[in-house]
Amino acid sequence: MRAALFLALLCSAPAVATEILAVRQGELRDFVSQDCGSCHGMTRNGGLGSPLTVQAMRELGDEALVATILDGRPGTPMPPWRGLLTEPEALWIVKHLKGDVP
Numbered sequence: 001m002r003a004a005l006f007l008a009l010l011c012s013a014p015a016v017a018t019e020i021l022a023v024r025q026g027e028l029r030d031f032v033s034q035d036c037g038s039c040h041g042m043t044r045n046g047g048l049g050s051p052l053t054v055q056a057m058r059e060l061g062d063e064a065l066v067a068t069i070l071d072g073r074p075g076t077p078m079p080p081w082r083g084l085l086t087e088p089e090a091l092w093i094v095k096h097l098k099g100d101v102p
């Protein structure tokens with residue numbers, strides 16, 4: 001039972017990217033370059049916000065990144081995006097920033 005649950009959890013992670021419709025993935029790509037890019041740089045090399053390069057993102061865990069995106073960093077200009085983004089969408093953005101999905 002526990003093994004089955006573990007397996008289900010393992011399998012659910014990579015499936016997330018494909019659960020998001022292609023059209024929404026296109027919107028999220030634009031959203032990342034425009035809205036996130038306004039602070040993190042159009043090329044994601046940083047600005048007001050820290051660099052979101054593939055290299056920088058790969059050093060951090062998916063869960064921590066999803067939490068930062070959804071809840072922001074209180075006390076810094078990083079705003080919370082919950083309300084505009086669902087959790088699967090935030091995870092898709094993390095995978096996109098890590099270069100795992102185009």
Ligand code: HEC
Nearest residue numbers: 035036039048049050065068069073076077078079081093
């Ligand atoms: C208003 C400016 C602003 C916008 C817009 C913004 N960020 Fe940030 N973000 C920041 C700042 C500033 C930090 C650094 C916070 C700190 O000092 O810990 C940050 C930190 C982060 C981090 C943590 C990076 C790390 O190395 O720990 C991630 C991930 C992140 N932002 C993703 C995003 C994403 C994705 C978007 C678009 C949905 C976005 N940000 C939009 C300002 C912004």
